[in-house]
Amino acid sequence: MxxxxxxxxxxxxxxxxxxxxxxxxxxxxxxxxxxxxxxxxxxxxxxxxxxxxxxxxxxxxxxxxxxxxxSPEMIKEILEKNTKFIIKTFREFQEKIVEMEREISYMKNRMLNSSPKVKEVVSNVNTQSGQEQQPAQQSAQENSADNHPRSGNYKENDVSIEKFFYMGNK
Structure with a gap:
């Protein structure tokens, strides 16, 4: 319909x-x-x-x-053309796969060779910063032990009372 x-x-x-x-x-x-x-x-x-x-x-x-x-001759020709085309296509794919495998192995080698350099740089930076942090931490500990806000060693001028109590609009 x-x-x-x-x-x-x-x-x-x-x-x-x-x-x-x-x-x-x-x-x-x-x-x-x-x-x-x-x-x-x-x-x-x-x-x-x-x-x-x-x-x-x-x-x-x-x-x-x-x-x-x-006709039988035409069938043979068609089959031969198809076979040649398929073989050619398989060879092209095989070449592409081999080329890609080479690229992958090259990339892996490059990554393996470059990664120790990065680790060395990071370890050097860590050792230098570790040496600088130790004296800074020691001086900070000495200062904090002398004047700690919870211990009550601060003056009225250090902290405003308005910050503790809010009385409304100003």
């Missing part, structure tokens, strides 16, 4: 329901399809006759083409 025919059937079914000729939707659709079947049978018969006339001509042409195309 094509879209136009379905639309026509639906429109006719709605008209039949509005006029009271059908009691429900299904009955209206059935009646509408019957009306269109009567009209379409004539068109269908004409189309079928023209198709039957055209088909014998195409069948004869297809048989002639099939007979010419399937």
């Amino acid at each position: 094509d879209v136009e025919r379905i639309q026509k059937v639906n429109n006719l079914a709605l008209d039949l329901m509005k006029q009271g000729l059908a009691q429900d939707r299904e009955e209206a659709v059935e009646k509408a399809e019957e009306v269109f079947k009567e009209r379409d049978t004539e068109d269908y018969a004409n189309i079928r006759q023209t198709m039957e006339k055209d088909q014998p001509e195409t069948r004869v042409e297809e048989q002639q083409k099939n007979g010419d195309d399937l």
Whole structure:
């Protein structure tokens, strides 16, 4: 069924329901399809006759083409071409795989050779910073032991009382 025919059937079914000729939707659709079947049978018969006339001509042409195309020599040539193409494609893929494996091994070697240099630089930086941090930590510990805020060794001027108590808008 094509879209136009379905639309026509639906429109006719709605008209039949509005006029009271059908009691429900299904009955209206059935009646509408019957009306269109009567009209379409004539068109269908004409189309079928023209198709039957055209088909014998195409069948004869297809048989002639099939007979010419399937000679044993042609089949051998086609198979040889396909085999050569497949072999060529496999070789190209094999070469690409070998090339990629070389690149991967080169990258791995490069990573292995460059990584000790990075580790050496990091270890040198750590030893230098470790030596600088030790004296700084010792002096910080001495200063913090002398003047710690929890010990109560601070003056009124060091901390404002307004920071402890909030009295509202200023």
